[in-house]
Amino acid sequence: MSKLVQGYEVVIGFETxxxxxxxxxxxxxxxxxxxxxxNTQACAVDMALPGTLPVMNVGAVERAIEFGLAVNAHIAERSIFARKNYFYPDLPKGYQISQFEIPVVQGGEVSFFLEEGKETVRKTVRLERAHLEEDAGKSLHEDFIGQSGIDLNRAGTPLLEIVTQPDMRSSDEAVAYAKELHKIVTWVGICDGNMQEGSFRCDANVSVRKPGGPLGTRREIKNLNSFKFMQQAIDYEVRWQIDQIEDGHAIQQATVLFDPDTGETRAMRTKEDAADYRYFPDPDLPPLVIGRGWVERVKGEMAELPRVMAERFVKDYALPEYDATQLTQSKAVAAYFEATAKACGQPKLASNWIMGEVSRRLNASEMAIEQAPVSAAQLAAVITRIQDGTINNNAAKQIFDLLWAAGRILGEPLGADYVERAISEIDEIIEAKGLKQMNDTGELEKIIDEVLAANPKNVEEFKAGNTKALNGLVGPIMKASKGKANPGQVNALLMKKLG
Incomplete structure (x- = not known):
C-alpha cells in the first residue's frame, strides 16, 4: 500500500x-x-496469594540491556517499576507490574531496506522506549460450554514491550519493520521469536490524516501473530477508517482484533489511556539500578550484532550495503555467505548466488538455509569454475540443479581438504555431463561464421544501427554450441566480425 491512500496519509506505530x-x-x-x-507452572507469587513478594529476575534485566545495545538506545542507570491497574479475570493481582515514567531502555532505532517501485530505499523507525513487564494469564473459552476457564501458566512471564514513534507510513513499512525487529531479538537470543506460540506479539496503532494535518485518532490492532495477517489487518483498517471519515463519521479510539477468516478488523473495547490505568510506583520493588560496569560486561559477552556484521561485510568484502543487510538477516545465512566467499574468493558472486538462486529455491521449498542441499563448499566450487572459465552461467545452473536434486550435504567442517573435495565433485559432474565451456577460438569462429551466413537480415539490421539485432545472432550461436560457448567470447568475436 502506498503512502497516500485516497488522498490520506497513513500513520502507524507499533507496540511489540x-x-x-x-x-x-x-x-x-x-x-x-x-x-x-x-495452571501447572504458576506458583504462589504468580497467583498473587497473600504475603507473597516479587523478586527481580536478573536474566530478564540483562536481556533488556542486550536489546538496548542492539538498537543503539540509552540504558537507564535507574528505572522504576509501576503498577498498571486494571481488572480482568486472568490478572489475579488486579494490576500488572510494568514500567511507565522511567523505562529501562530509552530511544534507539531500527533500520531496514524497502522496495519502493524500482528503487530500494533505506528506512529508519525511531523507538520511543522498551520496558520490562510481566505477562497476564489466559482466559480459555473454547473448551467450556457456557463458561470460561483461567490458565495462569503465562502469568508472570517476562516481557520486553518495545514501543515505536508513529514513523511508518504504509503496511509495507510496518511489516518490514516488524521483520527487522524480529531478526534483532532472535539474533541476540533474547527471544525465540515464535509468533504462533505468542513469544513475539505485535500491536499496530493505525490512524489516517490529510497530508500535513494533525494526527488522526488511532485504533490499536491487537495480537498480530503473522506478518501476512499484519499486512492484511493494517490494509483493511486503513480502508475502513477512510470510508468512515468520508461518510462523515468520527473515528473512536478503540482496541480491535483481526479476523483472518473474514479479513476484517472488529472493535473489542474502547481504548484506554495511561490515566485510566492509574499508574503508581510499585512499593514492593526498589528502583532498578544498572551500573556502567554491568552494561559493559553484557556488551563484551554479546555476539557480533547484525548491523555491525553488515558494516564488516561492506568493508571486508566490498559488498553493496543492500547485499550486506540482506545477508545478515540471520546468523545462518551470514555464516553460509562467509564460508562461500572465503572458499571461492569471489564475495560479490557468492552474494549474487545466495540472494538469487539459493534464496529462490529455499523459499519455494519453504526451507531454512541450514537445510539447503547445496553446501557452502559446493556453491563455492561452482563459482570457482565459473570464474576460471571452465563453465558458463548456464552450465553452472544445470550443475546447481543436479546438486539440489541430489541433496548431497557434506557434513564436515569447511577446510582446505573439504573445499578441494567439493571442487573435485563439481569437476566430475562437468565431465560426465559434457558441460565444459567452449574456449577454442577457432571452433567458435567457425560456428559464428556459419550463423552469420545463415542470418544475413540480422547482420544488415545491426550494421544499419539496430543493436537489438545482435540478440538474434547470439541465440543461434549458443544453440549451435549446445550452450557451451563463452558468452563474453561470443560477443567479442561478433563485434570484431561485424565491425
Missing amino acids: HAQLSTQSKIFSRAPVAFGAEP
Missing part, C-alpha cells in the same frame, strides 16, 4: 511484546515452558 528467553518468570522461580497443562 517480546517474551524474554529466561528459564523462569520475571518475579518468581516458576518455569516458563510452553504447552504445559493449565
Whole structure:
C-alpha cells in the first residue's frame, strides 16, 4: 500500500511484546515452558496469594540491556517499576507490574531496506522506549460450554514491550519493520521469536490524516501473530477508517482484533489511556539500578550484532550495503555467505548466488538455509569454475540443479581438504555431463561464421544501427554450441566480425 491512500496519509506505530528467553518468570522461580497443562507452572507469587513478594529476575534485566545495545538506545542507570491497574479475570493481582515514567531502555532505532517501485530505499523507525513487564494469564473459552476457564501458566512471564514513534507510513513499512525487529531479538537470543506460540506479539496503532494535518485518532490492532495477517489487518483498517471519515463519521479510539477468516478488523473495547490505568510506583520493588560496569560486561559477552556484521561485510568484502543487510538477516545465512566467499574468493558472486538462486529455491521449498542441499563448499566450487572459465552461467545452473536434486550435504567442517573435495565433485559432474565451456577460438569462429551466413537480415539490421539485432545472432550461436560457448567470447568475436 502506498503512502497516500485516497488522498490520506497513513500513520502507524507499533507496540511489540517480546517474551524474554529466561528459564523462569520475571518475579518468581516458576518455569516458563510452553504447552504445559493449565495452571501447572504458576506458583504462589504468580497467583498473587497473600504475603507473597516479587523478586527481580536478573536474566530478564540483562536481556533488556542486550536489546538496548542492539538498537543503539540509552540504558537507564535507574528505572522504576509501576503498577498498571486494571481488572480482568486472568490478572489475579488486579494490576500488572510494568514500567511507565522511567523505562529501562530509552530511544534507539531500527533500520531496514524497502522496495519502493524500482528503487530500494533505506528506512529508519525511531523507538520511543522498551520496558520490562510481566505477562497476564489466559482466559480459555473454547473448551467450556457456557463458561470460561483461567490458565495462569503465562502469568508472570517476562516481557520486553518495545514501543515505536508513529514513523511508518504504509503496511509495507510496518511489516518490514516488524521483520527487522524480529531478526534483532532472535539474533541476540533474547527471544525465540515464535509468533504462533505468542513469544513475539505485535500491536499496530493505525490512524489516517490529510497530508500535513494533525494526527488522526488511532485504533490499536491487537495480537498480530503473522506478518501476512499484519499486512492484511493494517490494509483493511486503513480502508475502513477512510470510508468512515468520508461518510462523515468520527473515528473512536478503540482496541480491535483481526479476523483472518473474514479479513476484517472488529472493535473489542474502547481504548484506554495511561490515566485510566492509574499508574503508581510499585512499593514492593526498589528502583532498578544498572551500573556502567554491568552494561559493559553484557556488551563484551554479546555476539557480533547484525548491523555491525553488515558494516564488516561492506568493508571486508566490498559488498553493496543492500547485499550486506540482506545477508545478515540471520546468523545462518551470514555464516553460509562467509564460508562461500572465503572458499571461492569471489564475495560479490557468492552474494549474487545466495540472494538469487539459493534464496529462490529455499523459499519455494519453504526451507531454512541450514537445510539447503547445496553446501557452502559446493556453491563455492561452482563459482570457482565459473570464474576460471571452465563453465558458463548456464552450465553452472544445470550443475546447481543436479546438486539440489541430489541433496548431497557434506557434513564436515569447511577446510582446505573439504573445499578441494567439493571442487573435485563439481569437476566430475562437468565431465560426465559434457558441460565444459567452449574456449577454442577457432571452433567458435567457425560456428559464428556459419550463423552469420545463415542470418544475413540480422547482420544488415545491426550494421544499419539496430543493436537489438545482435540478440538474434547470439541465440543461434549458443544453440549451435549446445550452450557451451563463452558468452563474453561470443560477443567479442561478433563485434570484431561485424565491425
